[in-house]
Amino acid sequence: RDVENMRLIRSLVRHVKYFLGLRFDVSGWEHLQTEGPYVIISNHQSSLDVLGLMEILPDRCTMIAKKELIYAGTVGLICWLGGIVFINRKKPNDARSVMIDASKTMLDDKIRLWVFPEGTRNQTGNLLPFKKGAFHLAVQAQVPIIPIVFSSYSSFYLRKQKQFNSGTITIKILPKIETKGLTSDDIPSLIDKSFHLMNSSFLSISNSVPHSNGPCKH
Numbered sequence: 001r002d003v004e005n006m007r008l009i010r011s012l013v014r015h016v017k018y019f020l021g022l023r024f025d026v027s028g029w030e031h032l033q034t035e036g037p038y039v040i041i042s043n044h045q046s047s048l049d050v051l052g053l054m055e056i057l058p059d060r061c062t063m064i065a066k067k068e069l070i071y072a073g074t075v076g077l078i079c080w081l082g083g084i085v086f087i088n089r090k091k092p093n094d095a096r097s098v099m100i101d102a103s104k105t106m107l108d109d110k111i112r113l114w115v116f117p118e119g120t121r122n123q124t125g126n127l128l129p130f131k132k133g134a135f136h137l138a139v140q141a142q143v144p145i146i147p148i149v150f151s152s153y154s155s156f157y158l159r160k161q162k163q164f165n166s167g168t169i170t171i172k173i174l175p176k177i178e179t180k181g182l183t184s185d186d187i188p189s190l191i192d193k194s195f196h197l198m199n200s201s202f203l204s205i206s207n208s209v210p211h212s213n214g215p216c217k218h
């Protein structure tokens with residue numbers, strides 16, 4: 001169990017996109033060129049997000065995930081080996097204390113953490129209001145937040161209708177938001193700022209992309 005295992009996991013998972021006929025169009029790479037630990041926040045539509053995540057995952061970066069994933073067979077084992085931090089959402093007190101510990105581990109072990117601040121998968125067409133954990137994490141560790149937005153999957157993937165075509169996903173990496181000097185009093189405004197940046201970015205990249213490359217051949 002070590003965050004370094006993410007390098008191998010990343011290089012294996014990156015091949016899955018070819019089987020699904022997905023392409024990624026990434027902008028803002030320069031914003032990930034930040035030294036040391038940081039917290040990445042991104043929108044969460046589906047387990048497909050794992051493919052985009054692995055496409056751009058920086059070194060020494062792992063994720064916060066719901067603890068149920070440990071029991072998901074091979075996927076659970078891979079998550080465990082990659083040093084994923086598991087939280088129990090049914091016990092918010094426990095989840096918060098795991099994240100407080102994580103803010104220390106990030107600094108001690110020079111680890112970056114990826115959090116889905118919506119806290120659940122969401123395909124409503126707007127981002128859900130953000131949970132506060134990711135922001136406490138960044139403020140407690142005094143590290144920057146890097147917001148990342150994945151465009152809507154709705155033009156090629158409709159879960160309820162069981163429709164899946166090949167398509168292009170736009171990923172936009174936004175400039176980092178510094179948290180140096182901020183305290184827990186600043187969390188509401190930090191969340192507000194992050195939410196508005198990400199939601200408007202989500203709407204603009206989701207409207208401007210000709211997503212579907214046509215029906216999937218397989």
Ligand SMILES: CCCCCCCCCCCCCCCC(=O)SCCNC(=O)CCNC(=O)[C@H](O)C(C)(C)COP(=O)(O)OP(=O)(O)OC[C@H]1O[C@@H](n2cnc3c(N)ncnc32)[C@H](O)[C@@H]1OP(=O)(O)O
Pocket residue numbers: 009013016044050063064065066075078079087089092093095096097099100115116117118119120130131132133134136137
């Ligand atoms: C082919 C095969 C390939 C396989 C390949 C596998 C590859 C492997 C990839 C895996 C990829 C994984 C992907 C997983 C993706 C998910 O599992 S998403 C679901 C799990 N993640 C999350 O839920 C993260 C977001 N949630 C949070 O951050 C939540 O805040 C928490 C930490 C769960 C707490 O929940 P909550 O108490 O309901 O939350 P919230 O309303 O935000 O806060 C309540 C109060 O607690 C306070 N609080 C919250 N957090 C804190 C804190 N850390 N410190 C102090 N106070 C806090 C708040 O300030 C608030 O108090 P007030 O300010 O209102 O007084």
Ligand SMILES: CCCCCCCC/C=C\CCCCCCCC(=O)OC[C@@H](O)COP(=O)(O)O
Pocket residue numbers: 016044046047048050051066069075119120121122164
């Ligand atoms: C037509 C098929 C479209 C789906 C294809 C998916 C292919 C993805 C390939 C490999 C990734 C597998 C890793 C799965 C990790 C799943 C993480 C996840 O998404 O957990 C759910 C959690 O965050 C939120 O849970 P809830 O929405 O609250 O319950």
